[in-house]
Amino acid sequence: MIQTLQVLIIDDNRSDRALIIRELQREFPQVEFTEIINAGDFELAISSGGFDAVVTDYQLRWTNGLEILRTIKAYYPRCPVIMFTGTGNEEIAVEALQSGLDDYVLKQSNRYIRIPPAIRIALNRLETQQRASLLEIRLQTLLNQVKVGIFRSRPDGTLIETNPAFLELFGIKSLGQANEMNLLDTQNCYARLVHLPPPQHQEREVQLTRSDGTQFWGLLTTTLNIIEGISVIDGLLEDITERKQTEIILEARVQKRTAQLNAVNQELSSANQDLEEFAYSISHDLRAPLRAIQGFSQILLEDLDGSFDSTSLEYLQRIAVNAEKLDTLITDLSAYSRLRQADIQLESVNLSLVLTEALTLLELDILEQQAQIQVDEPLPLVRGNRLVLVQVLTNLLSNAVKFVASDVLPQVRVWAEQRGQQTRFWIEDNGIGIPSERQQQIFSPFTRLHGEEEYPGTGIGLAIVRKGVERMNGEIGVVSQLGQGSRFWLELPTVMEQS
Numbered sequence: 001m002i003q004t005l006q007v008l009i010i011d012d013n014r015s016d017r018a019l020i021i022r023e024l025q026r027e028f029p030q031v032e033f034t035e036i037i038n039a040g041d042f043e044l045a046i047s048s049g050g051f052d053a054v055v056t057d058y059q060l061r062w063t064n065g066l067e068i069l070r071t072i073k074a075y076y077p078r079c080p081v082i083m084f085t086g087t088g089n090e091e092i093a094v095e096a097l098q099s100g101l102d103d104y105v106l107k108q109s110n111r112y113i114r115i116p117p118a119i120r121i122a123l124n125r126l127e128t129q130q131r132a133s134l135l136e137i138r139l140q141t142l143l144n145q146v147k148v149g150i151f152r153s154r155p156d157g158t159l160i161e162t163n164p165a166f167l168e169l170f171g172i173k174s175l176g177q178a179n180e181m182n183l184l185d186t187q188n189c190y191a192r193l194v195h196l197p198p199p200q201h202q203e204r205e206v207q208l209t210r211s212d213g214t215q216f217w218g219l220l221t222t223t224l225n226i227i228e229g230i231s232v233i234d235g236l237l238e239d240i241t242e243r244k245q246t247e248i249i250l251e252a253r254v255q256k257r258t259a260q261l262n263a264v265n266q267e268l269s270s271a272n273q274d275l276e277e278f279a280y281s282i283s284h285d286l287r288a289p290l291r292a293i294q295g296f297s298q299i300l301l302e303d304l305d306g307s308f309d310s311t312s313l314e315y316l317q318r319i320a321v322n323a324e325k326l327d328t329l330i331t332d333l334s335a336y337s338r339l340r341q342a343d344i345q346l347e348s349v350n351l352s353l354v355l356t357e358a359l360t361l362l363e364l365d366i367l368e369q370q371a372q373i374q375v376d377e378p379l380p381l382v383r384g385n386r387l388v389l390v391q392v393l394t395n396l397l398s399n400a401v402k403f404v405a406s407d408v409l410p411q412v413r414v415w416a417e418q419r420g421q422q423t424r425f426w427i428e429d430n431g432i433g434i435p436s437e438r439q440q441q442i443f444s445p446f447t448r449l450h451g452e453e454e455y456p457g458t459g460i461g462l463a464i465v466r467k468g469v470e471r472m473n474g475e476i477g478v479v480s481q482l483g484q485g486s487r488f489w490l491e492l493p494t495v496m497e498q499s
């Protein structure tokens, strides 16, 4: 803002000058004047400068207003000039306006008051222009400094303007050169943009070619804008080559690792398969010598009983007991291996019938343990395999009556629950329970939480259960707390009964 307004008053008529000064003093609280009445004064004022506005008469003895206007605009192009004249000649007015005159006021008594607002408007216009050009300079500096390419193009791809960073990205010098090459596929980009919902805006990662033929990756952000009724594409282009390369390297690493992991997994699963096959064949091969041991120890025990001393007899009995344990182990292992290999047909299975079969197989254990088994009928039809299910339920029920504290009579409850399309079958016992951290492990072969003396077993029962359920596309789990009993569940698809 100007503090004290300095005005040149160029008029030969002293009273006119006085009138102008009076009007201006009314409008501007801080204003100073330099009165020019001859060529010498004018030359001096031009050479020393320091004025903010000029009010000049057209008719002067020593020159005319047009000459004054041209001289001032030649030295001080932005300085507002108001012409004040008694002659209402339109031609002069037009010529003066073309030479940069800011306003034109007729020298009539009631028109003097128009001079201050004319100066104010001209000064305001000047200030707005100065601000705009300052802003433009700042914006331009910013555009020149940012590392991101900025451009505006026509929808046909012709670039209208770009910042230096944009040209640098492509290694080119000028807009003209840029327009000779089809740097961005803007035509394609425009076609896509118009189909997007407003604000039409898209972001793409694109591979672009520099002027020397090398390539780089760019993040291209484009927006379709309408400026004064004309469609233009405004865009940003950021070089993301480094990030892209890192991504490619990382991606390659991930793929390599995945391939390595897959190879390890394959090796592991084939090693597992080898192991299971080995267990199966060895259990098969062990059968014959084991039978021989069992057979001969039986013969010795039955036929030659009297001829052994008590120690030898005890040894012989131990051989028989251990041979039987080995037999159970081999049977379990074979069952497990068979389950893994066999073709399992899935059919509709009546859970009630399967349960009855399993309970029949366990009749002796149930009697021995004085166990109570409660079955909540009805049990539904499920999709599974009858033989596998009999084995699964037998193993679960045998554990339920086995793993109880010595002074507790086993109480087992069995029921089924519908969960969407699945049946969840529960076996609940009042046994010793399983600590939560071991609940996943017990389904792996040979995992036992107790010594052989406490609770006999091979540690394969639940492995058979899990494998069997998996082969029937079902799921298995346990809910338990140490000393609080256990609830084993298995889930299989329900077969809807046709009515």
Ligand code: ADP
Residues within 6 Å of the ligand: 395, 399, 400, 403, 429, 431, 432, 433, 434, 442, 447, 448, 449, 450, 456, 457, 458, 459, 460, 461, 462, 463, 486
């Ligand atoms: P086994 O019964 O031959 O020991 P399993 O594979 O059937 O082997 O069971 C593995 C282990 O899981 C058992 O040794 C026992 O520690 C635990 N377990 C299984 N069922 C129960 C149950 N109902 N209650 C408590 N512990 C159980």
